[in-house]
Amino acid sequence: MPMTDDPTNDPATAFLLDHLLPLCEAAPARYQFAGPDAETESYFGDCRPDADGDVRLLAEDVPAMLDKLFARWRAGGRDDLAGLEDGLREMVAVLLAQAEDSDEPHRTTASGLLTGRRAPAG
Amino acid sequence: MPPYVLGISALYHDSAAALVCGGEVLAAAEEERFSRKKHDNRMPASAIEYCLSELPPGASLQAVVYYEDPLKTFDRVVQNALAMGQRGVKQWKEAAGELVGRKLAFAKQLRGLVGPGPTLLCVDHHASHAASAFYPSPYQEAAVLVVDGVGEWATTSIGRGAGSGLELMREIRYPHSLGLLYSAFTHYCGFKVNSGEYKLMGLAAFGEPVYADRIREHLIDLKADGSFRLNLDYLSYPRSEIMLTPEFHRLMGGEPREPESTITKFHADCAASVQAVLEEAMLKLARTAVELAGSRNLCMAGGVALNCVANGKLLASGVVDSLWIQPATGDSGGALGAALLAAHKHFDAPRTPRIDDAQKASLLGPAYGADDCRKALEINGVVYEDFADVSDRNRRIADDLAGGCVVGLFDGRMEFGPHALGNRSILADPRPRDARSEINRKIKFREGWRPFAPIVLDEERTRHFNLVAGSPYMLLTAGVNESGRYEVAPTDAAPDDDFDLTAMLSRTVSALPAVTHVDGSARIQTVSRERNPDLHGLLAAFKERAGCGVLVNTSFNVRGEPIVCTPFDAVRCFLMTDMDVLVLGNFIARKVNQPADILALPNGGPHAHD
Numbered sequence: 001m002p003m004t005d006d007p008t009n010d011p012a013t014a015f016l017l018d019h020l021l022p023l024c025e026a027a028p029a030r031y032q033f034a035g036p037d038a039e040t041e042s043y044f045g046d047c048r049p050d051a052d053g054d055v056r057l058l059a060e061d062v063p064a065m066l067d068k069l070f071a072r073w074r075a076g077g078r079d080d081l082a083g084l085e086d087g088l089r090e091m092v093a094v095l096l097a098q099a100e101d102s103d104e105p106h107r108t109t110a111s112g113l114l115t116g117r118r119a120p121a122g
Numbered sequence: 123m124p125p126y127v128l129g130i131s132a133l134y135h136d137s138a139a140a141l142v143c144g145g146e147v148l149a150a151a152e153e154e155r156f157s158r159k160k161h162d163n164r165m166p167a168s169a170i171e172y173c174l175s176e177l178p179p180g181a182s183l184q185a186v187v188y189y190e191d192p193l194k195t196f197d198r199v200v201q202n203a204l205a206m207g208q209r210g211v212k213q214w215k216e217a218a219g220e221l222v223g224r225k226l227a228f229a230k231q232l233r234g235l236v237g238p239g240p241t242l243l244c245v246d247h248h249a250s251h252a253a254s255a256f257y258p259s260p261y262q263e264a265a266v267l268v269v270d271g272v273g274e275w276a277t278t279s280i281g282r283g284a285g286s287g288l289e290l291m292r293e294i295r296y297p298h299s300l301g302l303l304y305s306a307f308t309h310y311c312g313f314k315v316n317s318g319e320y321k322l323m324g325l326a327a328f329g330e331p332v333y334a335d336r337i338r339e340h341l342i343d344l345k346a347d348g349s350f351r352l353n354l355d356y357l358s359y360p361r362s363e364i365m366l367t368p369e370f371h372r373l374m375g376g377e378p379r380e381p382e383s384t385i386t387k388f389h390a391d392c393a394a395s396v397q398a399v400l401e402e403a404m405l406k407l408a409r410t411a412v413e414l415a416g417s418r419n420l421c422m423a424g425g426v427a428l429n430c431v432a433n434g435k436l437l438a439s440g441v442v443d444s445l446w447i448q449p450a451t452g453d454s455g456g457a458l459g460a461a462l463l464a465a466h467k468h469f470d471a472p473r474t475p476r477i478d479d480a481q482k483a484s485l486l487g488p489a490y491g492a493d494d495c496r497k498a499l500e501i502n503g504v505v506y507e508d509f510a511d512v513s514d515r516n517r518r519i520a521d522d523l524a525g526g527c528v529v530g531l532f533d534g535r536m537e538f539g540p541h542a543l544g545n546r547s548i549l550a551d552p553r554p555r556d557a558r559s560e561i562n563r564k565i566k567f568r569e570g571w572r573p574f575a576p577i578v579l580d581e582e583r584t585r586h587f588n589l590v591a592g593s594p595y596m597l598l599t600a601g602v603n604e605s606g607r608y609e610v611a612p613t614d615a616a617p618d619d620d621f622d623l624t625a626m627l628s629r630t631v632s633a634l635p636a637v638t639h640v641d642g643s644a645r646i647q648t649v650s651r652e653r654n655p656d657l658h659g660l661l662a663a664f665k666e667r668a669g670c671g672v673l674v675n676t677s678f679n680v681r682g683e684p685i686v687c688t689p690f691d692a693v694r695c696f697l698m699t700d701m702d703v704l705v706l707g708n709f710i711a712r713k714v715n716q717p718a719d720i721l722a723l724p725n726g727g728p729h730a731h732d
Contacts, residue, residue, distance in 0.1 A: 036343075040347075043298070044292040044293065045292070045293055047293050055187070055467045060242060068193055095226075098223065
């Protein structure tokens with residue numbers, strides 16, 4: 001069947017083709033095939049250090065979020081992913097622009113649905 | 123001054139907002155109720171607007187908390203693409219383009235809605251679920267178990283709560299997920315993933331777990347401590363929007379059932395089998411959670427905790443002494459948990475457990491006063507009576523129910539969570555043999571093989587049901603007393619070509635046939651005077667009138683629509699269906715009193731606005 005779309009026009013696909021697929025051969029398939037702990041016979045893992053009920057600032061600046069992501073990867077010994085950085089930043093920028101352009105218009109007010117005054121709560 | 127904190131869940135499914143003041147829950151609502159789009163996953167603009175309307179005059183928000191870490195989700199999506207390579211192209215495009223693009227922009231969108239004042243925070247998805255389970259619970263100390271499809275990475279988490287502290291200790295990570303395994307069978311049996319799981323649970327009662335060993339042998343490696351690994355040779359969700367591989371079809375012995383096609387004994391047996399495996403896993407996980415936490419109180423949340431059959435068996439097993447499940451146990455409840463976690467962990471708000479719980483009967487949505495109700499009735503020309511005395515009103519409703527009427531009850535604040543708990547409910551007498559089919563014929567139009575749920579006076583719980591504890595949020599299943607005899611056993615003689623589920627259910631012998639499943643069980647809501655005095659008064663009036671403290675309680679909606687929110691939604695449902703009686707606060711409208719011209723309205727039905 002002939003391709004009707006050039007997949008490279010889609011930023012996510014273009015990123016996959018240019019940056020992710022070349023890394024796939026080298027990337028260890030880490031999470032699918034790990035066996036149970038030899039001693040405890042358990043598949044449980046400890047919670048990540050930052051998952052223990054922590055509350056964090058939500059980064060409002062996307063480039064800063066990506067900085068955190070890359071820092072996390074490097075801290076986790078994933079230097080092999082460093083090559084993704086430029087491509088990922090570029091793809092995210094395009095996706096965000098697309099999302100902004102195409103997002104469904106949200107209601108600015110719900111007064112059309114919440115007719116009348118509400119009774120006091122309780 | 124305790125902090126006002128707004129929690130948000132959005133952009134996956136079941137968007138919602140919740141407002142807390144310190145540890146007190148002030149308001150919470152799902153977006154779908156306002157937008158009228160089921161499982162609406164968009165930015166919950168209307169739910170946020172409602173919650174902010176519940177702020178006291180002069181109060182301002184200190185923080186807005188998102189219920190997951192978008193960056194970690196993005197991390198999972200990228201890592202998953204790396205692991206799947208060429209096979210994951212489609213999945214990557216969907217996740218990266220539609221989900222991640224919007225999620226990474228979430229902070230900007232949120233800031234546009236709440237303004238520059240509040241601090242924007244985020245918590246991990248399972249931490250928000252865990253907080254929604256522990257903080258409103260009545261326990262000073264408890265084990266916490268979260269089981270769902272997937273958050274960022276975690277799919278199963280075990281933790282411990284004590285006072286205002288909450289710690290997650292162990293987890294299982296994506297792609298190994300009990301929720302996704304159950305969803306895989308939901309898809310295989312022809313139901314919609316992420317919303318049809320409760321149908322699979324209901325179907326399981328008609329089958330036998332004949333494939334459970336096959337599932338244990340090939341699909342899941344379940345350890346004694348409840349930890350597990352799935353065999354991804356059979357499950358394709360990490361690399362495709364299709365959940366199953368052809369190997370799965372071969373393993374189970376057939377192609378997936380087409381939606382809406384005939385259900386056979388094979389499908390019921392598949393449902394019963396995965397249900398049995400899930401129950402075994404939940405029991406083991408609960409045992410481990412109790413051991414790790416050092417407490418025999420257990421709090422649960424996450425979509426899998428909606429499995430009231432597994433919940434009921436867990437409670438009956440004796441593994442835990444006490445069980446509290448967040449009523450909004452799916453993603454919408456994450457909004458509440460995120461807000462509470464920030465209140466206690468970020469703002470150091472103290473926590474004092476309440477004897478019942480801090481969920482306020484989960485009646486946390488908007489209420490509408492008499493003026494709003496009257497307006498909705500009069501603008502549509504509905505003839506109604508005004509009952510100034512609630513006891514008189516309850517007696518009239520009880521008379522109608524005892525006379526076989528199907529009654530829509532709209533009263534007080536809207537429920538938070540997927541279940542109608544008596545404020546946006548359709549009620550009926552559960553005793554007539556044709557009650558279930560009548561409710562379906564008149565209003566609900568849902569599958570005839572699914573029983574309705576009962577509400578029962580708490581003080582009559584053990585008279586009617588074999589339930590060892592209260593079930594105020596309809597999250598426990600237990601046996602109906604004196605209903606153990608069946609004219610036809612569920613799986614006797616039922617070859618594939620004669621497997622009529624509705625007929626099997628109709629032959630179930632029970633004093634409460636409308637609410638009794640084919641296996642003699644019921645999904646029960648207990649109603650106490652303390653927690654829900656208005657509904658308790660109505661049930662008591664029915665008992666006085668009919669000698670039975672049980673009613674059918676099903677959600678006030680028609681098939682395919684969310685539960686009604688406003689008086690206008692309720693009037694619309696009343697006029698567009700064969701509902702016999704509508705109760706709007708203290709007003710009662712009876713169908714037989716309505717002028718014919720308003721019952722067949724042109725141009726899309728009743729008026730919603732001025």
